[in-house]
Every structure is written in structure tokens, then in C-alpha cells.
Amino acid sequence: MSKIENVTYDEIEIGRKVSYNKTLSEEDLILFAKVCGDVNPVHLDAEFAKTSMFGERIAHGMYTGSLISAVLGVLLPGPGTIYLGQTLRFSAPVKIGDTLTVIMEVIQKRDDKKFVTMDCVVENQHGKKVASGVAEVIAPTEKIIVDQPVLPPIMIG
Amino acid sequence: MSKIENVTYDEIEIGRKVSYNKTLSEEDLILFAKVCGDVNPVHLDAEFAKTSMFGERIAHGMYTGSLISAVLGVLLPGPGTIYLGQTLRFSAPVKIGDTLTVIMEVIQKRDDKKFVTMDCVVENQHGKKVASGVAEVIAPTEKIIVDQPVLPPIMIG
Numbered sequence: 001m002s003k004i005e006n007v008t009y010d011e012i013e014i015g016r017k018v019s020y021n022k023t024l025s026e027e028d029l030i031l032f033a034k035v036c037g038d039v040n041p042v043h044l045d046a047e048f049a050k051t052s053m054f055g056e057r058i059a060h061g062m063y064t065g066s067l068i069s070a071v072l073g074v075l076l077p078g079p080g081t082i083y084l085g086q087t088l089r090f091s092a093p094v095k096i097g098d099t100l101t102v103i104m105e106v107i108q109k110r111d112d113k114k115f116v117t118m119d120c121v122v123e124n125q126h127g128k129k130v131a132s133g134v135a136e137v138i139a140p141t142e143k144i145i146v147d148q149p150v151l152p153p154i155m156i157g
Numbered sequence: 158m159s160k161i162e163n164v165t166y167d168e169i170e171i172g173r174k175v176s177y178n179k180t181l182s183e184e185d186l187i188l189f190a191k192v193c194g195d196v197n198p199v200h201l202d203a204e205f206a207k208t209s210m211f212g213e214r215i216a217h218g219m220y221t222g223s224l225i226s227a228v229l230g231v232l233l234p235g236p237g238t239i240y241l242g243q244t245l246r247f248s249a250p251v252k253i254g255d256t257l258t259v260i261m262e263v264i265q266k267r268d269d270k271k272f273v274t275m276d277c278v279v280e281n282q283h284g285k286k287v288a289s290g291v292a293e294v295i296a297p298t299e300k301i302i303v304d305q306p307v308l309p310p311i312m313i314g
Contacts, residue, residue, distance in 0.1 A: 004198070020194070028192050034308055035188045036223035037179060040230035040238075041161070044306035052237070061240040062219060062226040066193035069219040073197035080209070081197075083218040085246045149201035151191055152314035 002148040006078035009114045009139035016106045018076045022067055023099040024059050027156055032063050059094035064131045067102045068120045072137055076104065077116065080140025084115070088133040092124070099125040104135070114138050159305040163235035166271045166296035173263045175233040179224055180256040181216050184313055189220050216251035221288045224259045225277045229294055233261065234273065237297025241272070245290040249281070256282045261292070271295050 029043050038060055041048035049057040065088050072081055094100060101123050108117035116139045122131040186200050195217055198205035206214040222245050229238055251257060258280050265274035273296045279288040 004196070022194060030308055031188050031192045031311065032223070033306075034311055035185050035192065035220065036227040037177070038223070038227035038230040039161070039306045039308065040236055041303050041306050042236065043230070044308070045303075048236075048303055053239075060223070060226055060230065061243070062223040063192065065222055065243070066189070066195070066217070066219040069217055070193040070195035073195040073200070073217070079197055079199065079205075082210075083247050085244070086218070086222070087242070087244045089242045090240050146198050146202070146205055149190075149196045149198050151187060151196065151201070154188065154191055155312040157309040 003145050004074060004079055004148045006080050006140050006144045007076050008143055009116065009141050012077060012106055012109065012116055012139055014106050014109060016076070018071060018104050020067065020071045020075060020102045021099055024063070024094055024096055026096050028063065029057060029059065029096070030156055031154070032060050036062070054093045056095055061088070061090045064090070064094060064100065064122050067100060067122065068104070068133070068135060071102050071104050072135060077137060077139040079144040079146055080142060082138040084136040084138060086133060086135050088131055090131050092128050092130045094124065094130050100130065114141060160302050161231060161236055161305045162302045163237050163297050163300065164233050165300055166273065166298050169234060169263055169266065169273055169296055171263050171266060173233070175228060175261050177224065177228045177232060177259045178256055181220070181251055181253055183253050185220065186214060186216065186253070187313055188311070189217050193219070211250045213252055218247045221247070221251060221257065221279050224257060224279065225261070225290070225292060228259050228261050229292060234294065234296040236301040236303055237299065239295040241293040241295060243290060243292050245288055247288050249285050249287040251281065251287050257287065271298060
């Protein structure tokens with residue numbers, strides 16, 4: 001079984017970078033809509049989306065935001081992290097089949113509170129920035145190495 | 158079939174409020190983890206979560222963010238909206254069975270660009286604020302009334 005290992009506050013150095021890739025599928029659009037209730041047809045209805053300024057279905061903006069939170073939850077700092085805040089600017093649409101790369105860099109640490117600030121950029125497969133922002137977390141002080149949860153199978157339709 | 162009707166820029170007045178409720182289920186945690194890849198065990202592993210500062214599984218922070226985006230996508234302004242940016246502060250954990258209420262209020266309009274700024278507060282069933290922030294969108298200028306997409310059944314496990 002795979003393990004997840006966190007990066008503690010003391011192990012985190014300013015300038016540390018991490019990246020994470022994910023390709024948007026049609027299923028992701030459906031599952032995201034189900035979870036949050038955002039059934040705006042620009043995400044779900046191919047015919048409607050054709051008539052929109054985007055010309056096809058696009059991802060929910062917060063889908064891209066959720067990839068940033070995935071980096072914080074799994075990669076850096078990982079388990080034990082407390083998410084304090086996030087800013088997000090959405091700069092380009094994300095379409096089915098796009099492969100997004102989330103690039104996060106530690107830009108600030110505050111020792112007394114164990115606060116860590118991270119710059120976040122999300123690019124598509126053409127190198128175009130689709131979102132950016134800043135994340136603030138409290139980093140864990142204790143090392144955690146834990147079994148990676150395995151998700152049950154999910155069937156759509 | 159249900160319809161979704163947007164609220165155009167001209168129809169939006171400062172001070173307009175809208176709210177939206179959703180109860181967090183265990184399935185939501187699984188689907189959210191699947192969509193974004195955040196398999197941090199504090200969201201998925203009840204035994205691990207018992208050892209965390211929260212004492213039980215909690216929602217992904219961006220789950221709460223996604224409820225804000227659902228309001229923008231479906232209720233106000235709805236179809237035709239372009240999401241520009243979001244700030245979020247997370248102030249309390251969200252647990253399975255919690256019913257969240259998202260309350261959004263129009264606080265600013267900028268006529269030349271059709272920008273609308275909205276204050277966002279998310280509370281749990283005890284009236285405790287779990288998240289807050291500010292959303293910025295471009296509101297649609299044309300009225301859209303469209304069939305609400307129906308999601309296919311989703312089965313877990």
C-alpha cells in the first residue's frame with residue numbers, strides 16, 4: 001500500500017517547489033457538479049456550451065482551486081496541514097482533455113505560528129496560465145507517515 | 158424539466174442577497190477526493206481522523222469553496238457568468254452531517270466592465286462561520302433561461 005509522508009514546518013524551506021498534474025475528464029465535470037450542486041449548463045450541456053463564449057464545456061473554476069488544495073493535502077505540507085486561506089484569479093478556461101499542472105512554491109514562513117505561504121500557478125498543456133493565487137496554511141510540526149486511502153470504485157450512469 | 162434563469166448585470170442591485178444549503182455526506186468526501194486527487198486521510202480515513210486535532214473526518218476546504226461557486230453558477234448571477242476571482246478564509250472545520258448555508262451579498266458593481274463583487278459567508282447549522290471571502294465575476298448582459306442539466310446516477314463502491 002502506498003504511503004503519504006508529510007513535510008513538517010521545520011523541513012520546509014523558502015523556495016521549495018512542488019508540482020502536480022491532472023487531466024480533466026468529462027466524468028470530473030459530472031462528479032464536481034454532483035458534489036457542489038453547480039449544474040450550470042456551461043459545465044454539463046455540450047449543446048448549450050457551444051453557444052457560450054467558450055464554445056465548449058469548461059471546468060468549474062473551483063475544480064482548478066481543488067487541485068491546489070490537493071497539493072496542500074497530499075504533497076506539501078500534506079497530512080496535518082491546516083488550511084487557513086486561499087486567493088484565486090481565474091485567467092483562462094479549462095476544457096475537457098486539458099492537462100493542468102499546479103506549481104506551488106513556498107514564499108514565506110512565520111515561525112511563531114508555523115504559518116507557511118505558498119505561491120500557486122496552474123497552467124494548461126500549452127503553458128497558458130489558467131489560475132493563480134496564494135495559499136496560507138499552518139504546517140504540521142510532527143512527522144506523519146500514513147497509508148494512502150484507497151477510494152472505492154465510482155460508477156457514473 | 159426545471160429551468161435555470163440567470164440574473165443579468167442590469168437586474169443585479171447592490172445589497173441583493175442569496176443563500177444556498179447543502180449537507181455534507183460521506184459520499185461527498187469520496188467524490189471530492191476522486192475529482193481533485195486530495196486523498197489526505199483526514200478526509201477519508203475515520204481511524205486516522207480520530208487521531209487528528211479535529212477528532213473525526215472533515216471536508217476538504219475547497220469543498221466549501223465549491224459551494225460558493227455553485228451559487229455563482231446557478232443562482233446569482235447564474236448562466237453566462239464569468240468567474241474572475243475568489244478569496245477564502247477557512248475558520249472552522251466541516252464534518253459529515255453538517256448542513257452549510259452559503260450567504261452571498263452583492264457589495265459592488267462596476268458598470269464599464271460589468272464586474273460584480275460579492276461578499277460570501279458560509280455557516281454551519283450552529284450558526285458558526287466556517288468560511289468567508291469575496292467573489293468577483295463578470296455578470297451576464299443577456300437573459301438566459303435554460304433547462305437544468307440532470308446528472309446521471311453515480312454509484313460508489
